Amino acid sequence: MTDQFQGIEPMVYKSKINVPYSWWAGDTASKFYLTLRDEKKITATKCVACNKVFLPPRKVCPSCFTENTQWVNVSDEGTLITFTIARRQFAAIPSDRKVPVIWGLIKLDGADTAMLHYLDEIKPESVTIGMRVKAVFSEGRKGNIRDISHFKPVSRV
Amino acid sequence: MDRAAIIGVGTTKIEKSKVGETFADMAWEAVNKALSDAGMTIDDIDNVVTTSSDFWDGRTISCMAVGDASGAAHKNVSCVEGDGTYGAFYGMTRSLSGSYKTTLVTGHSKGSQSVSSLITNSSFDPIYERALGMDMVTACAMQARSYMHRTKTTPEQLAGVSVKNHGNALKNPLAQLPMKITIKDVLESEMIADPLHKLDCSPVSDGCAAVIIAHESVAANFKQKPVWIKGVSFCADSFFFGDRDLSRAKALTEAAKKAYEMAGIKDPKKEIDVVELYDAFTYQELMWLEEMGLADDAMAGKLLEKGEFNMDGRLPVNASGGLLSGHPVIAAGLYSMAAVVRQIRGDAGGFQVKKAKTGLVHGVNGLGGQSHCVFILDKDK
Numbered sequence: 057m058t059d060q061f062q063g064i065e066p067m068v069y070k071s072k073i074n075v076p077y078s079w080w081a082g083d084t085a086s087k088f089y090l091t092l093r094d095e096k097k098i099t100a101t102k103c104v105a106c107n108k109v110f111l112p113p114r115k116v117c118p119s120c121f122t123e124n125t126q127w128v129n130v131s132d133e134g135t136l137i138t139f140t141i142a143r144r145q146f147a148a149i150p151s152d153r154k155v156p157v158i159w160g161l162i163k164l165d166g167a168d169t170a171m172l173h174y175l176d177e178i179k180p181e182s183v184t185i186g187m188r189v190k191a192v193f194s195e196g197r198k199g200n201i202r203d204i205s206h207f208k209p210v211s212r213v
Numbered sequence: 214m215d216r217a218a219i220i221g222v223g224t225t226k227i228e229k230s231k232v233g234e235t236f237a238d239m240a241w242e243a244v245n246k247a248l249s250d251a252g253m254t255i256d257d258i259d260n261v262v263t264t265s266s267d268f269w270d271g272r273t274i275s276c277m278a279v280g281d282a283s284g285a286a287h288k289n290v291s292c293v294e295g296d297g298t299y300g301a302f303y304g305m306t307r308s309l310s311g312s313y314k315t316t317l318v319t320g321h322s323k324g325s326q327s328v329s330s331l332i333t334n335s336s337f338d339p340i341y342e343r344a345l346g347m348d349m350v351t352a353c354a355m356q357a358r359s360y361m362h363r364t365k366t367t368p369e370q371l372a373g374v375s376v377k378n379h380g381n382a383l384k385n386p387l388a389q390l391p392m393k394i395t396i397k398d399v400l401e402s403e404m405i406a407d408p409l410h411k412l413d414c415s416p417v418s419d420g421c422a423a424v425i426i427a428h429e430s431v432a433a434n435f436k437q438k439p440v441w442i443k444g445v446s447f448c449a450d451s452f453f454f455g456d457r458d459l460s461r462a463k464a465l466t467e468a469a470k471k472a473y474e475m476a477g478i479k480d481p482k483k484e485i486d487v488v489e490l491y492d493a494f495t496y497q498e499l500m501w502l503e504e505m506g507l508a509d510d511a512m513a514g515k516l517l518e519k520g521e522f523n524m525d526g527r528l529p530v531n532a533s534g535g536l537l538s539g540h541p542v543i544a545a546g547l548y549s550m551a552a553v554v555r556q557i558r559g560d561a562g563g564f565q566v567k568k569a570k571t572g573l574v575h576g577v578n579g580l581g582g583q584s585h586c587v588f589i590l591d592k593d594k
Contacts, residue, residue: 118453
């Protein structure tokens with residue numbers, strides 16, 4: 057920096073980027089959310105060519121570039137593939153969730169891909185890869201991903 | 214095929230907060246350093262590629278914020294959103310296109326001006342995932358868990374990456390966080406998102422880097438000895454996290470394989486002398502090394518403990534200090550590229566490694582390494 061700026065205190069312009077935005081969910085996600093909201097069922101799309109079931113459901117098979125033409129019901133129970141526990145209250149964490157917040161990748165029975173969601177009703181130190189978990193549905197469902205409240209451990213009888 | 218070379222590099226110091234400089238001010242510094250390094254003037258530059266991210270910059274068409282300071286007036290200027298290595302890839306193709314002989318590539322970002330957690334949360338799918346509130350740190354923590362589970366890599370081995378890279382940064386005057394620390398320091402630093410401690414994570418950083426890429430017909434016309442691009446490839450994996458085996462990086466294995474083939478490299482472990490890779494988090498250095506075939510599967514942690522990736526080891530990795538010691542997102546891959554170019558030219562100063570004929574540069578785009586770019590650079594054409 058040249059001398060002409062000696063002694064100049066840098067100023068900061070405080071503002072925010074904040075633009076209302078609506079995402080059209082599309083017919084695939086709409087169908088998924090309607091079934092979740094109204095029937096408490098988790099559904100996925102299936103590629104007939106490679107016989108794989110995708111959750112979250114999408115219209116096109118990411119493996120073979122063909123249209124997923126079938127819908128299947130998948131179980132509300134599955135296996136924990138991996139997880140993390142936030143110990144710091146990151147800005148992105150919704151205000152109704154307080155640390156420790158546990159997220160898991162859950163492969164539901166009947167699906168070939170795993171979905172992201174919360175784990176709850178379990179102590180952080182008890183979470184293990186490979187554990188069996190079950191969806192807990194929210195009361196007052198609105199047709200979004202939080203119509204599933206969280207996943208909890210499957211209690212062993 | 215025609216060949217291209219890197220004939221000039223320029224980087225600003227990486228800092229926590231460049232409050233005295235705008236994006237354009239940073240670009241002005243990096244571009245002038247690159248021109249002076251190359252022995253060129255702005256009139257010798259045929260076209261410009263800038264690399265930036267609108268969300269990180271807090272404005273749309275963020276590339277336009279640095280065009281003037283990059284000398285793009287009256288030139289063809291184009292923009293890449295993603296890591297700097299992808300900007301360099303595009304810049305190289307332009308220099309090889311026949312339309313241009315020299316391309317100036319810049320990459321800039323300022324982590325200090327926004328809230329990283331909110332910016333990276335925005336890269337999750339808005340319809341299915343974003344509302345859950347994950348971000349880059351928690352996403353990568355999930356991947357770290359998955360990698361450690363599969364390979365039995367230990368927290369101590371992860372910590373060893375942090376100790377090495379922060380230690381290397383002591384020799385790099387442009388690094389943000391040169392530190393002499395111990396494995397205990399890393400393990401006792403704040404647990405941010407299991408299994409990642411604060412010192413397993415790269416810092417928030419500001420910086421700008423520039424490289425100049427020339428067609429072979431003009432590469433020797435200027436001051437610098439050209440560093441040749443012998444191989445390059447990038448490859449992407451599925452967007453949705455749950456589609457991938459997170460403990461693996463299939464896209465990286467594929468990208469590296471193609472880059473080696475192009476460069477005529479048969480045994481990368483023996484033929485590559487120096488590596489700068491995307492260590493945004495400690496586990497990534499170990500995982501990427503394995504996925505690129507530079508360490509045997511599940512062995513990188515053990516090799517690290519033996520000192521193989523030290524500045525004076527068998528294969529020096531992130532001798533510059535890496536991104537753990539300063540991580541200007543987007544610009545990052547160009548910093549790595551500049552570091553390898555300096556190694557190969559023999560002017561890396563304090564962090565110069567002994568043998569640096571062939572080097573590898575690696576960049577990443579997307580959550581948990583959805584997409585990877587690999588460059589093989591060489592002293593010889």
